[in-house]
Amino acid sequence: MSDTYDIQVVESVLAGNTDDFSKIVEKYQDRVFRYVFAKLSNYDEAMDVTQEIFIMTLEALASFRRESKFSTWFFSIMINYCKNYHKKRGRFTSVPLTFSRGEEEYELQIPDHRENPEERVIMHDSLRILREEIQRLPEDYREILVLRDIDGLSYNEISDILNINLSNVKVRIHRGREFLKNRLHSRGLV
Amino acid sequence: MTTSHVPFETLSDLIDDELSAREKELVLLHVNECADCRAELLRLRGTVELCGDLAAIRADFSGLSRRVVGRARFRRTVRSFVRFAPAAAAAVVLISSYAIFYDGSEQQEADTAVTREQERIENVAIETPRPVDDVEEVIGILRDNNATITNVSDLYVEGKISVEQFERLRRHLGFRQVAFSVTNEAPAQGVNIMPSYMEEVGSDGGFGQTAPIYRATTGERYVRFRVFR
Ligand SMILES: [Zn+2]
Numbered sequence: 001m002s003d004t005y006d007i008q009v010v011e012s013v014l015a016g017n018t019d020d021f022s023k024i025v026e027k028y029q030d031r032v033f034r035y036v037f038a039k040l041s042n043y044d045e046a047m048d049v050t051q052e053i054f055i056m057t058l059e060a061l062a063s064f065r066r067e068s069k070f071s072t073w074f075f076s077i078m079i080n081y082c083k084n085y086h087k088k089r090g091r092f093t094s095v096p097l098t099f100s101r102g103e104e105e106y107e108l109q110i111p112d113h114r115e116n117p118e119e120r121v122i123m124h125d126s127l128r129i130l131r132e133e134i135q136r137l138p139e140d141y142r143e144i145l146v147l148r149d150i151d152g153l154s155y156n157e158i159s160d161i162l163n164i165n166l167s168n169v170k171v172r173i174h175r176g177r178e179f180l181k182n183r184l185h186s187r188g189l190v
Numbered sequence: 191m192t193t194s195h196v197p198f199e200t201l202s203d204l205i206d207d208e209l210s211a212r213e214k215e216l217v218l219l220h221v222n223e224c225a226d227c228r229a230e231l232l233r234l235r236g237t238v239e240l241c242g243d244l245a246a247i248r249a250d251f252s253g254l255s256r257r258v259v260g261r262a263r264f265r266r267t268v269r270s271f272v273r274f275a276p277a278a279a280a281a282v283v284l285i286s287s288y289a290i291f292y293d294g295s296e297q298q299e300a301d302t303a304v305t306r307e308q309e310r311i312e313n314v315a316i317e318t319p320r321p322v323d324d325v326e327e328v329i330g331i332l333r334d335n336n337a338t339i340t341n342v343s344d345l346y347v348e349g350k351i352s353v354e355q356f357e358r359l360r361r362h363l364g365f366r367q368v369a370f371s372v373t374n375e376a377p378a379q380g381v382n383i384m385p386s387y388m389e390e391v392g393s394d395g396g397f398g399q400t401a402p403i404y405r406a407t408t409g410e411r412y413v414r415f416r417v418f419r
Contacts, residue, residue, distance in 0.1 A: 018263060022255030033249045044358065047249065054258040059265070127247075130240050149241035155206075170208075174199040181237040190236030 006070035013061060021058050028071075029054075031151050032078055038134055038146045039082055053081050068160060075153075075161045079143065126189055133183040141176030148173050196220055196227045201234050264330055328366065328417050335359040346416040356413040363417060370415035 006027075012020040032053055037046040057077050064073050134142060144162070147153045153161070159169045184190045196217055203209050204217055221227045328347050332339055337359055341348035351359055353372060360368065 018259055021259055021262075025255035025258050026251075029251045029254055030249075033251070034245050034247070037247070037249070038244060043249070045361070047254075048358075048362070051254060051257055051261070054254070055262045055265070058258060058262040126240060127244050130244055145241070149238050150245045152245065155208075170199070170203075173206075174202040177202050177234060177237060178198050181233050184237055184240065185233055189240065190233040 003069045003071065007066070010061060010064060010070060013058070018058075021054075021061075024057070024074075025054050028074065034150050035078060035146055036082060038131065038150050039086075039142070049082070049085060053078050056081060072157065072160045075147075075157075079161065129187055129189060130184065133180060133187070136183065137176060137179055141172060141179055144169065144172045145176040145180060149177070195224065196230075198230070198234075201227070201231050204231070205234060205238055261330070261334075265327065328363070331362045332359070332417075335362060340414075346418045348414070348416045350412045350414045353413055356415070359415075367418040368415055369418070370413050372413055 006024070009020055009023045013024075029050065033046060033050045036049045036053070037043070040046045040049060057074055060077065064070065134146065137145065144158060147158050147161070148155075155166055155169050155173075158173075159166045162169070164172075181190060200209070200213075200217060204214065209217065221231055325342065325347060329339065329342075332347065332349055332351075335351065335355060335358060337349045337351040337355070339347060339349045356370070
């Protein structure tokens with residue numbers, strides 16, 4: 001990840017060329033979406049959250065102090081947003097709102113990807129199970145595992161973003177993988 | 191290393207290529223001879239590869255950067271009004287100029303009309319410095335979610351939306367207090383909607399904590415709602 005490029009774009013955006021922020025969006029959208037999608041239950045919601053993370057970043061851009069790489073700062077925003085989002089959301093998604101319309105039954109609920117025909121991501125069974133198991137991981141492991149094995153960040157980047165030392169990063173990655181491996185093994189995937 | 195099994199973290203380091211050349215050699219020697227460790231390594235590699243498959247998913251990002259920049263601009267504009275303006279004047283201006291009523295019996299016409307109204311609201315919001323409170327943000331959210339706005343008063347923004355889209359809208363409205371009912375009738379002109387369900391959201395319960403379960407009768411199509419200011 002070129003920090004020089006990021007800084008150039010940031011300078012330009014702060015100088016008033018707001019449209020230039022689209023370069024940041026395009027550069028990081030994959031990573032953000034992957035991270036969010038691994039943690040949330042469906043595509044639409046993940047896309048909304050992805051959008052919101054970029055909006056927040058743009059709004060907070062003036063407060064970026066250049067004490068770290070832009071990517072480190074940005075990923076911290078992403079992680080914190082998701083943490084708060086989980087807290088705020090509470091059990092909203094699990095409240096079923098079932099009612100009938102004519103003969104049909106309707107449910108006013110965030111559609112689960114298993115039942116949503118409009119799911120725009122073709123999800124193989126193995127990936128569906130993987131996502132379920134990732135979401136069941138203890139938070140400490142899930143966070144770091146998604147950053148490492150789904151977002152592909154290095155130990156060093158993760159250490160910077162989460163502000164924990166390198167050996168701690170390693171330990172958590174190892175334990176997280178062991179946890180996940182056991183779960184996937186028990187479900188016949190590995 | 192050849193006498194005892196390879197610890198899991200060492201296998202994990204191996205996958206990440208974090209071992210020294212010497213360590214790596216020893217581990218591979220053992221794994222080559224030990225079926226247990228080989229199986230464990232394969233399971234671990236399978237796990238990490240599966241994560242890689244998940245990472246390979248491609249989402250549809252078309253329009254994302256445009257939406258991000260657009261929404262951020264819109265919010266900034268709104269906030270700059272808030273800074274300029276005495277809050278008290280807001281309600282008056284809003285009620286007199288922007289209350290929207292329409293006959294919803296002809297859906298398409300109504301939708302077009304409301305789209306025009308929404309565009310007008312958006313334009314006015316961006317071009318005319320005038321006092322606002324959270325209502326601009328609410329209208330923005332309603333517009334983004336294809337909700338139809340039926341009334342804007344000093345107390346609430348009222349509208350309707352298909353049952354299928356309501357959940358998403360509710361999420362986007364965050365901590366705001368929302369009352370809603372499910373109905374099959376288009377809102378008549380100037381008739382007050384009495385919400386059947388009141389959510390208590392906010393400081394104590396948290397977002398959506400107490401969304402009530404309700405059962406609607408046959409043929410229902412819309413959720414009517416009020417977002418309180
Ligand atoms: Zn062994």
